[in-house]
Structure formats: C-alpha cells, structure tokens
Amino acid sequence: MxxxxxxxxxxxxxxxxxxxxxxxxxxxxxxxxxxxxxxxxxxxxxxxxxxxxxxxxxxxxxxxxxxxxxxxxxxxxxxxxxxxxxxxxxxxxxxxxxxxxxxxxxxxxxxxxxxxxxxxxxxxxxxxxxxxxxxxxxxxxxxxxxxxxxxxxxxxxxxxxxxxxxxxxxxxxxxxxxxxxxxxxxxxxxxxxxxxxxxxxxxxxxxxxxxxxxxxxxxxxxxxxxxxxxxxxxxxxxxxxxxxxxxxxxxxxxFEVYSTISKEEYDNNIKDLTPKDAIYYLKNKYLEIEFLFGSNLGIRERDIYAVENIIIEKENGDKLKDFGKMILEIYPSSPLGDYYIGRYYESSNMLKKAQKYYKFGYGKMDPSDPNADAFYENILRVSGQ
CATH class of the missing domain: 3.40.50.1820 (Alpha/Beta hydrolase fold, catalytic domain)
Known part of the structure; x- marks a missing residue:
C-alpha cells in the first residue's frame, strides 16, 4: 500500500x-x-x-x-x-x-x-x-x-x-x-x-x-x-x-460545492425539490461557486441534465419555460434552452409555438452534430409529419 x-x-x-x-x-x-x-x-x-x-x-x-x-x-x-x-x-x-x-x-x-x-x-x-x-x-x-x-x-x-x-x-x-x-x-x-x-x-x-x-x-x-x-x-x-x-x-x-452534482448531492439535496426549488438550487450553486472561488462557470451541461427530470416530470412540466429561459440567458448559442421552452409549449398543446422554438434550437446546431437528426424529430412531431 x-x-x-x-x-x-x-x-x-x-x-x-x-x-x-x-x-x-x-x-x-x-x-x-x-x-x-x-x-x-x-x-x-x-x-x-x-x-x-x-x-x-x-x-x-x-x-x-x-x-x-x-x-x-x-x-x-x-x-x-x-x-x-x-x-x-x-x-x-x-x-x-x-x-x-x-x-x-x-x-x-x-x-x-x-x-x-x-x-x-x-x-x-x-x-x-x-x-x-x-x-x-x-x-x-x-x-x-x-x-x-x-x-x-x-x-x-x-x-x-x-x-x-x-x-x-x-x-x-x-x-x-x-x-x-x-x-x-x-x-x-x-x-x-x-x-x-x-x-x-x-x-x-x-x-x-x-x-x-x-x-x-x-x-x-x-x-x-x-x-x-x-x-x-x-x-x-x-x-x-x-x-x-x-x-x-x-x-x-x-470543494464539494464546486464539483458537478454527484449522486449523493442529488439524493440528499435535490430529488425531493419542486421544479421551482430545483431551478433555484441550480442557480444558487453556481452563484456560490462564483462568490467563493472567483469561477464564473455558467452552469455545466451535466448539471442541467441532473435536474431535468424534476422539471419535466413534476407539476406537469409547468416550469420548463422558466428552465429554458434560464439556460438561454447563460448559453444563448446552445439549443438546450430552446428545446425546453419548445417542450413546455408542446406539453401545453401550443404546437406552433413549440415548433418555433424547436426550429430555433435546431438552427443553432451543426449539421454534423450526431444529435442533430434526433433534435429534428421534435420539429417533425409537432408539425404533424
């Protein structure tokens, strides 16, 4: 040893x-x-x-x-x-x-x-x-x-x-x-x-x-x-x-707060939160990182995915729009924010608006991105094709 x-x-x-x-x-x-x-x-x-x-x-x-x-x-x-x-x-x-x-x-x-x-x-x-x-x-x-x-x-x-x-x-x-x-x-x-x-x-x-x-x-x-x-x-x-x-x-x-959300952090601090509180937790985590350590990281994509299920599955997805707006503020060139807003409108059966945001998101993607075709499926689904 x-x-x-x-x-x-x-x-x-x-x-x-x-x-x-x-x-x-x-x-x-x-x-x-x-x-x-x-x-x-x-x-x-x-x-x-x-x-x-x-x-x-x-x-x-x-x-x-x-x-x-x-x-x-x-x-x-x-x-x-x-x-x-x-x-x-x-x-x-x-x-x-x-x-x-x-x-x-x-x-x-x-x-x-x-x-x-x-x-x-x-x-x-x-x-x-x-x-x-x-x-x-x-x-x-x-x-x-x-x-x-x-x-x-x-x-x-x-x-x-x-x-x-x-x-x-x-x-x-x-x-x-x-x-x-x-x-x-x-x-x-x-x-x-x-x-x-x-x-x-x-x-x-x-x-x-x-x-x-x-x-x-x-x-x-x-x-x-x-x-x-x-x-x-x-x-x-x-x-x-x-x-x-x-x-x-x-x-x-x-430096636990600096790391991406671990299973332990998710289980102890996040999994039982409401969508609103999960969004607040994520924002506050990164504000604390910047305050303590001088590191402006935005929000890591992995941590966005860590709380995604809470936003989507609880309260009928009513906070998806807020979630998407938060991500667009941090990463305006990322399709993720548009995807979550599009999903919000789709769940509300506002398909034209959903299609609009799905198109915004798809337009930000590189055609060579392996996820581009899967993302395009969102546009086809809400357009009825």
Missing amino acids: IRKTLTLLFILFSFAVFSQKIIKKSLESDILKTSRNIRIFTPEGYEKDNTKNYPLAIVLGDAYLFDIYVANSVLFSSKDKAPKQIVVGISMAETKAKDISFHVKSGQLTANAQNFYAFIRDEVLFYMESNYRTSLFVSLVGQGYSANLITHFLQENSGFINSFICINANFSNFIREELQSYNLPKFGKKDNTFYFYSNNSSSFSAQKQLEINLIQTDLSGLEIKNFNVINDVINTSSSISAISEAVPRALTKV
Whole structure:
C-alpha cells in the first residue's frame, strides 16, 4: 500500500513541478524581525487571464506537504473537481517547534508562536492578496503541531479563513476547552461557507485516537449553519500514508460545492425539490461557486441534465419555460434552452409555438452534430409529419 501511495505521489508531484510555475521568495517580516522563505504556486493559465481570481491555500510546515497539496490541487482542477488554486508554502524556523509551540500547562501559544501566527495573518495573507489575484476563499493547511496552530485562527471574529485542514493533528491537551472558548456559532451568522477538516487514523496510538475522536464529536455536535465539520477516519498502518490520503479527501469535501452534482448531492439535496426549488438550487450553486472561488462557470451541461427530470416530470412540466429561459440567458448559442421552452409549449398543446422554438434550437446546431437528426424529430412531431 505504501509503495503504491509513494508511486502515485511521485507521478502527481512530477506533473505539478514540470507543468506549473513555483516562485521562491524571501519575505521580509516586521513581526518576526527577519526574512522568511515562501514558495508560491500559480496554476496554469494564471498569467494569460488577468481578470480571473483564484482561491488561496496557505500550507504550513515541511516542503513535502506543500508538494502533496500542489499536486492534488492540479489533479483536482484538471478533473473539474475543484477550482485552480494559488498555493503558498511557508518555511518554518530552523528550530521548527518555535513557530508552532504552546505551553503544555495551558495550551496557549508561546510568544514565538504568537508572532508566527501574526506573521501568517498580517503579512503573508496581506502580501498574497496585494500581489496575486486571490478570491475570497482562503484555506489553511497543516499537519502535526502545525494543525494545532491552525485551530487558533478559529478565534478570529472576521472569519477570513474558509477552510481549516488539520492533518494528523497533534493537538494540545487543552484543545477542547480552547474550541469551546472561540464562540464558533459566530460562523453561522456570516454570509459565507466554512469547513473544518480533521482526520483520525488507525496508525495513531490508542490515546491519540481517543482524543481526536472526542474533539470530532464535540465539533459535530455543534451543528452550526455554514460551518461544515468533516470528521475523517483513515485506516492505515502508516502516518505518512495517512497524510497522502488525507489531502485529497479533504479537497473532495472542501470543494464539494464546486464539483458537478454527484449522486449523493442529488439524493440528499435535490430529488425531493419542486421544479421551482430545483431551478433555484441550480442557480444558487453556481452563484456560490462564483462568490467563493472567483469561477464564473455558467452552469455545466451535466448539471442541467441532473435536474431535468424534476422539471419535466413534476407539476406537469409547468416550469420548463422558466428552465429554458434560464439556460438561454447563460448559453444563448446552445439549443438546450430552446428545446425546453419548445417542450413546455408542446406539453401545453401550443404546437406552433413549440415548433418555433424547436426550429430555433435546431438552427443553432451543426449539421454534423450526431444529435442533430434526433433534435429534428421534435420539429417533425409537432408539425404533424
């Protein structure tokens, strides 16, 4: 299993390194009173379109976590499972523990760790947002004690971090009390979406598994609107393997809204909706994608088909006209909108109007399109031929 995982990582890393751009920079810090090395990954196409914005991921700690995250971000975006991202990796101090240390008797960050926290919040984030086209969606990624540091950002009232990805976390003994003190319900009052990912693993000691399970149970019990708690369990005998599995599993959940409608999403959120609500759900899904990730995708054809049956089969197809108009607004050159409006009029026995829209749609199609003949059947059917 480990050999297969490492082989996959090598393939992914090679793809990321040789196909994309990674910038190395020494960032002067007034807070740390020194410079700190960072690595910045910009996705393919970043320099070609100067209007598009990208989600930002800040990765703390060892270089390999940055490499794993970048490789997975490239893979997920290539499969349309997540937006392309800008990723910045922050090098740790020579004595790594200084950046992420806490007092064992209280769980509070040490002075050095508080400075590193402020460096991330006030300097790294400011630099990236000032010099790169970042969207509103910001992720923090860390593993081990870096993951513990990430949890302290939950105390910020402004909610400028959208996803907290804590991998193989080494939490302080006071983490449960700290989380209770952070007024997490505030996230439910914000017009935004938040994610907290943590993983347990069979590779951890029995005591660590118990502690993480208690933390996950506490967070899940809060049931805060807009604050999505993702409790993962990875069955593996290797902590290294757990890291390599946790990153893609976290991305799958954090960017779930970006993906096309899955069977799970359809079954849980859509299948019982009215046609009007299904249309609203589809519109809202893509408005949220644009708001969070800076990606104006229109509406994917696959998602149009995903809700098609609801529009056609419920309420006698009365919302087909609205459905068609929505699609025409987004894709005026597509025959789909005309098809649904034509179907609305046909179901209402207004055959001349139906024929008109079917002809509009057919006129937009390339004669070589394999679906053109089937589409033309609509015209013949309503014309009585």
